[in-house]
Amino acid sequence: MNMREDTLIPKVGVITDVRIDTPDIKTFRVVTPDGKKAFDHRPGQCAMLSIPGVGEAMFSITSSPTNTEYMEFSIKKCGCVTEWLHQAEVGQQLTIRGPYGNPFPVDDVFAGKNMLFIAGGVGLAPLRSVINYCRHYRDRYGDIDIVYGSRSKDDLLDYKEIIEEWSNDAGVKVHLTIDNPQEGWNGHVGFVPNYVKELNFDTNKTAVLCGPPIMIKFTLEGLCSMGFDKTQIYTTLELRMKCGVGKCGRCNVGSKYVCKDGPVFRCDELDELPDEY
Amino acid sequence: MRKLSLENINKLFAAVAEDKTLYLPVDQSDGSAKYSKWAEGTVWSNALNTVRSPKDLFFPQTEDLMEFKTEGKNIEVIDIRKESEDFVIFGVRACDVKSFEVLDRVFLSEPVDSYYASRREHAVIVSLACSRPSETCFCTTFGIDAINPEGDVSAWKTATDIYFKANTEKGEEFLASIEALTEESDDTAVNEQKAKTADIMKKLPLADLTTDSFGGGKTEELWNNPVWDEFSQTCLGCGTCTFVCPTCQCYDIKDFDTGNGVIRYRCWDSCMYSEFTRMAHGNNRLTQKERFRQRFMHKLVYYPENNGGLFSCVGCGRCLSKCPISMNIAKVMRKIGGDK
Amino acid sequence: MQKITRDQLITKAVELLSNGTVSAVLGWQKGEFDYDITPAVFTTEEEIKNNFVYNDFCGANFSKYLVAKTKKLEGKILVFLKPCDTYSFNQLLTEHRFDREKVYAVAIGCEGMADVVKLKNKVDGIISIDYKDDAMYVDTLYDGTVKVDYADVLAERCINCKSKKCVAYDELMGEDGEVIDSARFDEVARLEAMTPDERFAFWQNELSRCIRCNACRDACPACTCEKCVFDNPNSGVENKAPANSFEEQMFHIIRAYHVAGRCTDCGECSRVCPQNIPLHLLNRKFIKDINECYGEYQAGAEVGSRAPLVDYTEGDLEPGEVFERGDNNA
Numbered sequence: 001m002n003m004r005e006d007t008l009i010p011k012v013g014v015i016t017d018v019r020i021d022t023p024d025i026k027t028f029r030v031v032t033p034d035g036k037k038a039f040d041h042r043p044g045q046c047a048m049l050s051i052p053g054v055g056e057a058m059f060s061i062t063s064s065p066t067n068t069e070y071m072e073f074s075i076k077k078c079g080c081v082t083e084w085l086h087q088a089e090v091g092q093q094l095t096i097r098g099p100y101g102n103p104f105p106v107d108d109v110f111a112g113k114n115m116l117f118i119a120g121g122v123g124l125a126p127l128r129s130v131i132n133y134c135r136h137y138r139d140r141y142g143d144i145d146i147v148y149g150s151r152s153k154d155d156l157l158d159y160k161e162i163i164e165e166w167s168n169d170a171g172v173k174v175h176l177t178i179d180n181p182q183e184g185w186n187g188h189v190g191f192v193p194n195y196v197k198e199l200n201f202d203t204n205k206t207a208v209l210c211g212p213p214i215m216i217k218f219t220l221e222g223l224c225s226m227g228f229d230k231t232q233i234y235t236t237l238e239l240r241m242k243c244g245v246g247k248c249g250r251c252n253v254g255s256k257y258v259c260k261d262g263p264v265f266r267c268d269e270l271d272e273l274p275d276e277y
Numbered sequence: 278m279r280k281l282s283l284e285n286i287n288k289l290f291a292a293v294a295e296d297k298t299l300y301l302p303v304d305q306s307d308g309s310a311k312y313s314k315w316a317e318g319t320v321w322s323n324a325l326n327t328v329r330s331p332k333d334l335f336f337p338q339t340e341d342l343m344e345f346k347t348e349g350k351n352i353e354v355i356d357i358r359k360e361s362e363d364f365v366i367f368g369v370r371a372c373d374v375k376s377f378e379v380l381d382r383v384f385l386s387e388p389v390d391s392y393y394a395s396r397r398e399h400a401v402i403v404s405l406a407c408s409r410p411s412e413t414c415f416c417t418t419f420g421i422d423a424i425n426p427e428g429d430v431s432a433w434k435t436a437t438d439i440y441f442k443a444n445t446e447k448g449e450e451f452l453a454s455i456e457a458l459t460e461e462s463d464d465t466a467v468n469e470q471k472a473k474t475a476d477i478m479k480k481l482p483l484a485d486l487t488t489d490s491f492g493g494g495k496t497e498e499l500w501n502n503p504v505w506d507e508f509s510q511t512c513l514g515c516g517t518c519t520f521v522c523p524t525c526q527c528y529d530i531k532d533f534d535t536g537n538g539v540i541r542y543r544c545w546d547s548c549m550y551s552e553f554t555r556m557a558h559g560n561n562r563l564t565q566k567e568r569f570r571q572r573f574m575h576k577l578v579y580y581p582e583n584n585g586g587l588f589s590c591v592g593c594g595r596c597l598s599k600c601p602i603s604m605n606i607a608k609v610m611r612k613i614g615g616d617k
Numbered sequence: 618m619q620k621i622t623r624d625q626l627i628t629k630a631v632e633l634l635s636n637g638t639v640s641a642v643l644g645w646q647k648g649e650f651d652y653d654i655t656p657a658v659f660t661t662e663e664e665i666k667n668n669f670v671y672n673d674f675c676g677a678n679f680s681k682y683l684v685a686k687t688k689k690l691e692g693k694i695l696v697f698l699k700p701c702d703t704y705s706f707n708q709l710l711t712e713h714r715f716d717r718e719k720v721y722a723v724a725i726g727c728e729g730m731a732d733v734v735k736l737k738n739k740v741d742g743i744i745s746i747d748y749k750d751d752a753m754y755v756d757t758l759y760d761g762t763v764k765v766d767y768a769d770v771l772a773e774r775c776i777n778c779k780s781k782k783c784v785a786y787d788e789l790m791g792e793d794g795e796v797i798d799s800a801r802f803d804e805v806a807r808l809e810a811m812t813p814d815e816r817f818a819f820w821q822n823e824l825s826r827c828i829r830c831n832a833c834r835d836a837c838p839a840c841t842c843e844k845c846v847f848d849n850p851n852s853g854v855e856n857k858a859p860a861n862s863f864e865e866q867m868f869h870i871i872r873a874y875h876v877a878g879r880c881t882d883c884g885e886c887s888r889v890c891p892q893n894i895p896l897h898l899l900n901r902k903f904i905k906d907i908n909e910c911y912g913e914y915q916a917g918a919e920v921g922s923r924a925p926l927v928d929y930t931e932g933d934l935e936p937g938e939v940f941e942r943g944d945n946n947a
Binding site: 305306307308309311325328329338409410411412413477480481482483507508510511513514515516517519520521547550551552597598599601602603604605607608611 | 653658737744831848850894
């Protein structure tokens with residue numbers, strides 16, 4: 001066989017750790033069968049994971065590229081592939097291909113900036129990669145604010161890491177919120193967009209948003225009313241994907257393919273896309 | 278230019294088929310033509326064109342991509358790809374030849390689709406100039422010259438003869454391989470026929486259809502055009518237009534459990550289908566209006582925006598003939614562009 | 618040629634729209650070449666006067682559109698129904714697929730519709746068509762004006778028309794006809810007379826052309842499931858393309874089973890098939906069998922009739938007899 005490599009043909013990966021994060025989110029650690037990282041990636045990029053016979057789906061890579069040993073994926077149970085993964089045990093093999101999509105501009109645009117990360121629910125998964133990247137190269141960035149909210153305390157992803165690591169970093173402020181009051185919760189209660197308004201951030205920051213569409217919509221409005229320009233705000237999109245390389249046509253919106261030209265978009269770029277994402 | 282009497286056309290086919298698989302339009306039992314493998318006794322169709330386009334030969338409706346063997350928790354990925362055999366597609370019309378360029382820009386752009394690329398590299402395209410275009414033809418709208426088709430070899434058929442001219446190295450090789458059967462000729466007869474066809478092309482009912490209202494950068498302008506509401510009202514949401522279209526290339530990837538391993542295959546998909554964009558937690562195109570708009574905007578705005586102005590319609594007219602409700606790109610273009 | 622004229626239908630549509638009886642009109646919209654007619658919803662007099670057409674290429678059955686078009690409708694929608702369409706209309710009502718109160722049905726007599734494939738096989742380069750009493754006169758790119766007899770381009774389903782009787786309407790235009798003792802089962806009988814191998818070869822040849830575009834299903838007035846099993850990723854049969862040569866045949870056979878006893882034999886499946894597969898023959902086989910096993914039954918002849926396959930009577934054929942019958946056929 002002298003055919004070139006084809007991106008559609010995946011590598012085998014193996015699950016080496018499964019962490020239960022919330023009632024419906026688990027984080028899977030994946031390496032190749034010989035214990036290596038399957039491939040290098042940049043913060044915000046994605047990978048196609050599949051279970052042969054069940055299906056293939058696109059997931060953002062949750063771990064930071066600075067982790068050279070393995071990749072992590074925080075996955076919410078919501079379809080057939082994710083349901084299957086949720087019952088998978090350590091040692092289970094899967095297939096993996098990537099990396100796909102454009103990354104957050106961590107080394108140029110973000111360099112030297114104060115960073116504001118805003119996430120809702122499983123929306124923290126794609127941001128965790130870039131947050132940990134910024135933490136790793138702490139001196140390249142200014143202040144870091146992280147606003148993260150979920151339905152309840154139990155639905156907060158990476159809670160241990162947030163409390164034990166992120167909160168203790170110099171110049172990193174974590175603002176957690178949950179939708180409704182809960183016993184044993186002394187923190188803020190309320191929806192993310194409102195909390196962001198209450199926190200009334202200075203506009204000398206670059207913001208990165210990820211969460212349910214409704215959260216993104218209202219948070220974006222809130223940031224703009226505080227004086228943020230859309231060119232200061234980044235987000236990451238999710239649409240149905242099959243090939244991951246801008247050919248199968250599913251994630252085509254306007255002249256863009258979310259898998260290839262996204263998933264990371266600056267919010268003013270989104271305004272140029274038709275309202276269909 | 279090389280010339281062959283049509284009386285000897287089967288000798289030519291036999292010679293070509295000796296070392297390459299030969300596909301050409303052949304009439305089926307229902308009267309329509311289909312690209313089929315030539316074998317002794319096969320008769321070349323006189324039809325203007327096939328119902329299914331020749332894209333099938335590069336991007337088949339369904340093809341196996343790879344296999345998986347699973348044992349317990351372990352998975353083995355098996356690369357089942359084979360280098361394509363050498364083949365010749367004979368009698369491709371100018372519109373369909375152009376469609377290969379449209380497909381190339383998708384499948385041969387990085388990362389190259391190896392399945393498509395292998396077939397493309399191993400194919401010789403022998404095109405055929407049109408002499409009796411149909412009322413549904415509008416290739417000229419997209420700047421395609423039906424009487425001077427591209428391809429590795431261009432061919433012109435008159436009442437008695439067929440003439441060949443090579444355009445590429447592959448084409449030269451092809452002509453060399455049939456040199457013994459053909460004779461050198463001037464282009465008088467071909468030019469006569471070209472002139473006649475050119476006159477007809479001007480009289481085609483869609484000859485005045487233009488792309489003036491379309492192209493890259495027109496998204497905002499066309500997005501809320503009332504045509505999407507009006508013309509999608511009775512769209513059945515079937516896949517006929519996309520499946521007979523020579524440039525539609527959206528696909529789905531699926532797994533098939535054979536009971537003895539899993540085959541991952543891909544098959545044509547259609548943006549007209551309701552589940553095309555459906556995810557576990559939502560669908561970004563909920564109504565037929567949005568799906569209908571996607572198909573035409575993609576061909577007339579998004580694709581040219583990404584491909585230097587090249588439209589992803591070639592005016593072959595297949596959708597005009599085959600849509601169950603006779604709704605099609607020409608009507609959409611006419612409506613948006615203003616009546617004649 | 619149709620006896621009912623475009624002008625008559627336009628007058629009727631405009632009358633019902635302007636007097637407030639209906640708020641929308643389901644009708645035929647003119648195309649580029651006279652034969653490429655699109656079903657459309659008209660809401661203004663101007664649209665109707667400019668774009669409404671009616672001629673021998675208005676074969677589309679509008680009944681199924683009523684399911685979607687009556688859902689969010691204010692007021693009533695006017696629908697024109699040819700005799701065979703009225704059967705689909707009744708069958709959909711039997712299955713409670715739309716609200717009868719939201720529809721004003723005008724039945725129109727029909728002289729049989731033309732098959733555009735047949736016309737195109739006869740004439741190249743159609744510019745326009747003039748419908749005269751004796752024949753259609755086709756203006757062409759290559760052969761001047763060509764006279765084409767209506768009989769020569771009559772659609773198969775119209776050659777074998779089962780009924781010119783309109784079985785449902787609020788108003789009838791033109792003359793009502795009679796149920797016809799047609800020869801529509803002759804072709805089925807010919808297939809039944811084949812050996813199993815011959816019959817398999819027949820269907821394999823026909824179905825090998827299928828491209829799984831789903832046009833047959835999407836046009837079929839009996840296929841009105843909100844969620845089709847073939848679109849359900851969890852059904853295990855959701856495949857867009859035949860995974861093997863047998864699968865495409867399964868699609869059509871399963872579909873024929875699903876519509877058995879409900880199919881009125883309107884022939885839309887074969888009309889819309891881009892590959893000219895005679896799909897109606899599968900459905901007719903079921904109809905013929907039902908007639909033979911359970912007595913004559915015409916789906917859609919009346920609203921509310923219980924189809925033999927969903928009814929039980931003491932005189933029903935025993936399963937064993939069906940089995941033997943199948944054996945004899947094999």
